[in-house]
Amino acid sequence: DFVMTQSPDSLAVSLGERATINCKSSQTVLYSSNNKNYLAWYQHKAGQPPKLLISWASTRESGVPDRFSGSGSGTDFTLTISSLQAEDVAVYYCQQYYNAPQTFGQGTKVEIK
Amino acid sequence: QVTLKESGPVLVKPTETLTLTCTVSGFSLSNGRMGVTWVRQPPGKALEWLAHIFSNDVKSYSTSLRSRLTISRDTSKSQVVLTMTNLDPMDTATYYCARTPFGQYGDNWFGYYCDYWGQGILVTVSS
Numbered sequence: 001d002f003v004m005t006q007s008p009d010s011l012a013v014s015l016g017e018r019a020t021i022n023c024k025s026s027q028t029v030l031y032s033s034n035n036k037n038y039l040a041w042y043q044h045k046a047g048q049p050p051k052l053l054i055s056w057a058s059t060r061e062s063g064v065p066d067r068f069s070g071s072g073s074g075t076d077f078t079l080t081i082s083s084l085q086a087e088d089v090a091v092y093y094c095q096q097y098y099n100a101p102q103t104f105g106q107g108t109k110v111e112i113k
Numbered sequence: 114q115v116t117l118k119e120s121g122p123v124l125v126k127p128t129e130t131l132t133l134t135c136t137v138s139g140f141s142l143s144n145g146r147m148g149v150t151w152v153r154q155p156p157g158k159a160l161e162w163l164a165h166i167f168s169n170d171v172k173s174y175s176t177s178l179r180s181r182l183t184i185s186r187d188t189s190k191s192q193v194v195l196t197m198t199n200l201d202p203m204d205t206a207t208y209y210c211a212r213t214p215f216g217q218y219g220d221n222w223f224g225y226y227c228d229y230w231g232q233g234i235l236v237t238v239s240s
Contacts (some may be wrong), residue, residue, distance in 0.1 A: 049230035100173035
């Protein structure tokens with residue numbers, strides 16, 4: 001199975017500052033035939049279901065604020081929140097969908113400093 | 114409007130079998146490029162991918178839980194059913210179902226991300 005490792009496990013960022021979350025896959029999730037990275041990012045707030053933020057490593061879902069951005073390719077990916085807002089407090093997960101069984105990272109908890 | 118709703122028992126005894134149902138609306142389980150995924154989250158722990166099924170009946174399972182899981186669909190009822198056998202207290206978790214687009218490239222079928230989620234159901238395994 002693909003192992004997804006996120007770093008850090010948690011981070012505290014001041015309001016308006018940048019938050020950066022990393023995700024590393026044990027194998028490439030870049031499908032060479034179409035040059036697409038099969039990686040998604042989710043936001044999970046307490047008491048709610050997870051919310052899809054980004055698919056294909058960098059495609060923001062409709063309605064997701066543009067302060068959220070995804071980057072990376074192959075095995076190394078980053079989710080950036082450019083200016084942290086209070087409503088962004090949550091746990092963030094990466095997920096690979098290149099190969100079944102799909103797998104999630106262990107999650108990164110984002111808090112306000 | 115796409116919706117998914119999980120239903121099933123909230124308390125199950127160890128060694129029993131759990132049957133969860135995901136009732137969907139707003140998309141088809143029999144045609145089109147949509148499927149359903151089950152994901153769980155034990156209290157205080159990370160999301161865990163369990164299984165998915167596509168509208169062409171292609172299925173995949175978690176490696177560690179494969180021997181205990183069965184996923185199926187009833188297109189007439191717009192439902193996807195997940196059964197898990199031989200429950201243990203470690204299976205206590207919130208179980209979610211989610212819509213999963215899928216596609217084919219060459220000979221390969223790919224389930225994609227989970228774009229719509231149910232609210233989840235907390236299942237407790239205890240005697």
